[in-house]
Amino acid sequence: MATYDFLFDTLGLRDWCGAEQSGGLSSMADLMGQAGGETETTIWDLPFPSLDALNEACSSVPQSRDLTRGLERGFLDIKDSLKVVVDPLTQPLSWALENALWVMQAVPWWIMIPMLMLVTWGVGRSGKLVALVAACFGFLAFIDFYDHTMQTLAIIFVCAFICVLLGVPIGIAMSRNDRVQKALIPVLDMLQTLPPFVYLIPLIFLFSVTEPKLYGIAIILYAIVPVVRLTDLGIRLVDKDVIEAADAFGMTKRQKLLGVQIPLALPNIMAGVNQTIMMSLAMVVIASLVSAPGLGVLVLRGIRSLELGVGLLSGLGIVLLAIILDRVTKAALARINAEQKS
Amino acid sequence: MSDDIKISVRNLYKIFGDDPQSALEKVRTGTGKAELQRETGHVLGLNDINVDMPTGKTTVIMGLSGSGKSTLIRHLNRLIEPTAGEVHVNGENILDYSERRLRRLRQNEMSMVFQKFALLPHRTVLENAGMSWAIEGKNRRQYVEEATTWLNRVGLEGQGEQYPAQLSGGMQQRVGIARALTSNSDIMLMDEAFSALDPLIRTDMQDLLIELQGELAKTVVFITHDLDEALKLADHLVILKEGFVVQQGEPQNILLNPNDPYIEAFVSDINRARVLRVRSVMEKTAQVPGDIAGEVDFNDTLESVIAVSQGDTTNNYRVMESGRQVGVLHMRDLVRALVPRKSDEEVAEGQGAH
Numbered sequence: 001m002a003t004y005d006f007l008f009d010t011l012g013l014r015d016w017c018g019a020e021q022s023g024g025l026s027s028m029a030d031l032m033g034q035a036g037g038e039t040e041t042t043i044w045d046l047p048f049p050s051l052d053a054l055n056e057a058c059s060s061v062p063q064s065r066d067l068t069r070g071l072e073r074g075f076l077d078i079k080d081s082l083k084v085v086v087d088p089l090t091q092p093l094s095w096a097l098e099n100a101l102w103v104m105q106a107v108p109w110w111i112m113i114p115m116l117m118l119v120t121w122g123v124g125r126s127g128k129l130v131a132l133v134a135a136c137f138g139f140l141a142f143i144d145f146y147d148h149t150m151q152t153l154a155i156i157f158v159c160a161f162i163c164v165l166l167g168v169p170i171g172i173a174m175s176r177n178d179r180v181q182k183a184l185i186p187v188l189d190m191l192q193t194l195p196p197f198v199y200l201i202p203l204i205f206l207f208s209v210t211e212p213k214l215y216g217i218a219i220i221l222y223a224i225v226p227v228v229r230l231t232d233l234g235i236r237l238v239d240k241d242v243i244e245a246a247d248a249f250g251m252t253k254r255q256k257l258l259g260v261q262i263p264l265a266l267p268n269i270m271a272g273v274n275q276t277i278m279m280s281l282a283m284v285v286i287a288s289l290v291s292a293p294g295l296g297v298l299v300l301r302g303i304r305s306l307e308l309g310v311g312l313l314s315g316l317g318i319v320l321l322a323i324i325l326d327r328v329t330k331a332a333l334a335r336i337n338a339e340q341k342s
Numbered sequence: 343m344s345d346d347i348k349i350s351v352r353n354l355y356k357i358f359g360d361d362p363q364s365a366l367e368k369v370r371t372g373t374g375k376a377e378l379q380r381e382t383g384h385v386l387g388l389n390d391i392n393v394d395m396p397t398g399k400t401t402v403i404m405g406l407s408g409s410g411k412s413t414l415i416r417h418l419n420r421l422i423e424p425t426a427g428e429v430h431v432n433g434e435n436i437l438d439y440s441e442r443r444l445r446r447l448r449q450n451e452m453s454m455v456f457q458k459f460a461l462l463p464h465r466t467v468l469e470n471a472g473m474s475w476a477i478e479g480k481n482r483r484q485y486v487e488e489a490t491t492w493l494n495r496v497g498l499e500g501q502g503e504q505y506p507a508q509l510s511g512g513m514q515q516r517v518g519i520a521r522a523l524t525s526n527s528d529i530m531l532m533d534e535a536f537s538a539l540d541p542l543i544r545t546d547m548q549d550l551l552i553e554l555q556g557e558l559a560k561t562v563v564f565i566t567h568d569l570d571e572a573l574k575l576a577d578h579l580v581i582l583k584e585g586f587v588v589q590q591g592e593p594q595n596i597l598l599n600p601n602d603p604y605i606e607a608f609v610s611d612i613n614r615a616r617v618l619r620v621r622s623v624m625e626k627t628a629q630v631p632g633d634i635a636g637e638v639d640f641n642d643t644l645e646s647v648i649a650v651s652q653g654d655t656t657n658n659y660r661v662m663e664s665g666r667q668v669g670v671l672h673m674r675d676l677v678r679a680l681v682p683r684k685s686d687e688e689v690a691e692g693q694g695a696h
Contacts, residue, residue, distance in 0.1 A: 250448030
């Protein structure tokens, strides 16, 4: 006897449900019920009229596991046609990641580390920062994490670059059109709050685990949000009076965007880039689950085979990398701010 | 007469809201501002504005905040689109303009100075001054001479490489004026250009503008809420209240013959002796009266005449314009003009043109 029999009886849906009631035992609860014999159900035991509970009363109602299975089957059905479109579209990402990984590892350390120091100097113009970069990379190389660090860095560079490349135009589109903004904000919210592991699941079905774009896409989806949001915000925050002046002197939309809005929104856009880089770093660790190389692999090894030392040390390596990336991008941001204020 | 009119505003209406056209019908049938807002939620910005702005003169549009003066000036270069009406510049209705033609109007024929300066903070003073040239695609080398000339003219020698934030408010507004002048446009729109400055600097800037006007004779449209400033600068004064023109005409005339209690209230606080000029209160005559105490210029303020007369109210003066007598000033008339006159109701009927 199921709780919700009465519902279908009173609605006259018994025929639709099909006569057979005493079919095979479908759930643990049934089994328990069988073993314990019929017990009187009180109002305290009333189950929520969920799919499973209704299914007990009427087998024509699908069970909740049919729902998840249906979703899975639906995804698998469109997978092939989706792949035809997405595969060539994302192929450049695979190439970019492969090449970046190759370059970062092929260049010998005694060229790479000075080059990174030079880039830091170019961005931040601060001796202290260069020293910090040298010390961190020196330490990581000293404990034989050099290759892993370079792999992680290569992935972050590629993914953050693509995030900016796609995110800034999307942010501009959002700032120009309220409707686009309204449509995209829920998408961004979803991307930001979806647990990072969830990105990986459909991607694993779509691409083979050996392809770099698998983790590339996951990282980009996760990390693109801040740069989009802050570009939109930055452009919307540009002083209305200045925009009016630009209009009053006859600027075209393009001149306004390139000559006024983007330069004045640059501090906010750079803050978004900083966040995007930090989030790519967070995701690159998780992406090691799907064969992303780098420091994340070491963390994973630490967890899998309970190598506490490796896990802790690689964790420290990620923190050092995060500090460097954060400081360098913040130094760039500070220089832009100083230029506009001075 | 129409040759001398640079900008002419005809039957201009602006209604803010979701459905301005249906609200416009109501306004045309006589619904007032408060009533319209209560009934339909629409805000009546401008109500049947008709103003002619003479070439080479300064037209001052004055009103309290919310009177629609900033809305009106933004119609002159279509930063705001009207609900109905026409705006003629150089005889062409700019509401017929295409986007491209409108941009050319804004680049070459009109320039604007803003209350909050609105300079580009990431460009130098020189680049800001040359903004209109840069917009037309000219490079720095082409505009540097022109921009420097005007920066020097407004008193910013050697400041070209500074950034706006490094300058004080008054200096920033000088950059704003230089930017407007560098564009070489005939028309200058000034939206409360001096309101954000402190009083002494404001006086400086007013003097600068008068001086520049003496040389350049641009068509200036100046917005202000300050009657002293309006009377100092205006050749033609337009007084707005709740979106319609209460009175317009020669400032001295408005001061002597206010046709609305609103304007009376405005002018009652003014130091009339300093604002009114001999030409406005003299008796026009070529005859030389018997008892002449001296000669005064027709553009002298009453204050200066009082100083000359040393308070003697029985004196008469010959009023001279470039060495020729144009009238006689009786001190009794002068003293009478110092007291605000109550408008009489019949005069108030005929709002507008004088």
